[in-house]
Amino acid sequence: MVAPIRIAQFLPYVMPHAPGAPDIVAEKYIRMAAIEFCERTRCWRHLISVDLTDQTTEAMIAPYYAAIHEIEYASFTSEFSQKRALTPTQFSDVSKEYRPSLETGQPEYVTQTNPNHVTVLPLAAGTLELSVFLKPRMGQQFGPGELGDPIQDDFNVVPDFLLTQWGEAVACGALSKLLMVPQQRWTDPKMGGFYLTKFERACDKHFSQSIRGQQRKAKRTRFSFM
Numbered sequence: 161m162v163a164p165i166r167i168a169q170f171l172p173y174v175m176p177h178a179p180g181a182p183d184i185v186a187e188k189y190i191r192m193a194a195i196e197f198c199e200r201t202r203c204w205r206h207l208i209s210v211d212l213t214d215q216t217t218e219a220m221i222a223p224y225y226a227a228i229h230e231i232e233y234a235s236f237t238s239e240f241s242q243k244r245a246l247t248p249t250q251f252s253d254v255s256k257e258y259r260p261s262l263e264t265g266q267p268e269y270v271t272q273t274n275p276n277h278v279t280v281l282p283l284a285a286g287t288l289e290l291s292v293f294l295k296p297r298m299g300q301q302f303g304p305g306e307l308g309d310p311i312q313d314d315f316n317v318v319p320d321f322l323l324t325q326w327g328e329a330v331a332c333g334a335l336s337k338l339l340m341v342p343q344q345r346w347t348d349p350k351m352g353g354f355y356l357t358k359f360e361r362a363c364d365k366h367f368s369q370s371i372r373g374q375q376r377k378a379k380r381t382r383f384s385f386m
Contacts, residue, residue: 162204164225164317167191173331177355178338180345186338187316191296193333193359194318197326198295199229201366204319209289212280219288222276224301225317226294231278234270238286246270246280246288254281329362 170190171183178186198204206226210219222228231248244266251271267280270288275297280288301314322330332355339352 162206162223162319162321164223165320165323166312167194167316167318169323170327170331170334173327174334174338177335177351178346178348181338185341186334189334189337190330191298191316191318192337193330194296194322195298197322197330197333197359197363197366198293200363202230202293203322203326203366204229204294205232206292206294207290208292209287211287212283212285214285216285217283218273218277218279220277221288221290221292222294224276225297225315226319227275227297228272228278228292229295230293231270231272232291232293234278234288234290236267236270236280236284236286236288238266238284240284241266241286243289251281326362326366329359329366332356332362333359 167187167190168183171186174186174190175181175183204226206222208221210221212219234246234248235243236246237243246267247269249269249271251273254269254271265282265284267282267284267286269281270278270290271281273279278288278290296318297315299315336352336356336359339346339348339355341347
């Protein structure tokens with residue numbers, strides 16, 4: 161199971177190479193690098209099944225600290241229909257006849273409504289099964305939050321596997337940006353370019369591994385989430 165960890169846990173990978181950089185600045189670039197790594201490699205796949213009711217307009221399908229990058233697959237089952245694949249689409253691209261404010265019917269589309277919520281169009285009660293690619297979330301949220309620390313940004317976290325499996329790659333991405341900040345004690349464009357090359361190679365390598373892994377799987381026509 162994926163668990164969130166504070167971005168500060170990446171600092172030992174970054175700070176020795178950017179002496180003098182404030183932690184808060186380094187954490188900003190670590191989060192940016194983690195987001196880019198997830199977008200480019202599609203390393204964070206999330207499978208989920210949710211029940212939609214007649215009163216449901218949308219469903220939260222990703223952790224609070226994550227945003228949906230891409231909907232890979234979605235299907236819908238109800239008492240009135242067998243499992244059917246849904247077409248992922250942008251809400252603004254769906255014609256008005258499928259907007260939630262109009263008469264409902266059997267869903268044909270699934271669309272993202274905010275960073276970690278989706279809805280089906282037309283609206284209907286049933287079971288929605290999804291495979292989505294996620295990424296860490298931008299923005300801030302302070303308060304009691306999920307991690308129980310009222311003075312920490314709840315969104316300043318990433319999934320633990322990014323550190324255990326790809327900590328060095330994410331650190332290279334962070335350093336490629338951090339060292340390019342102009343006119344600072346830690347500014348070093350030459351080393352920034354060096355780490356950018358390493359980050360680009362890591363993204364290409366892990367994306368290729370992800371694609372090969374998917375190709376090795378049997379042809380997928382149904383997902384089992386139970």
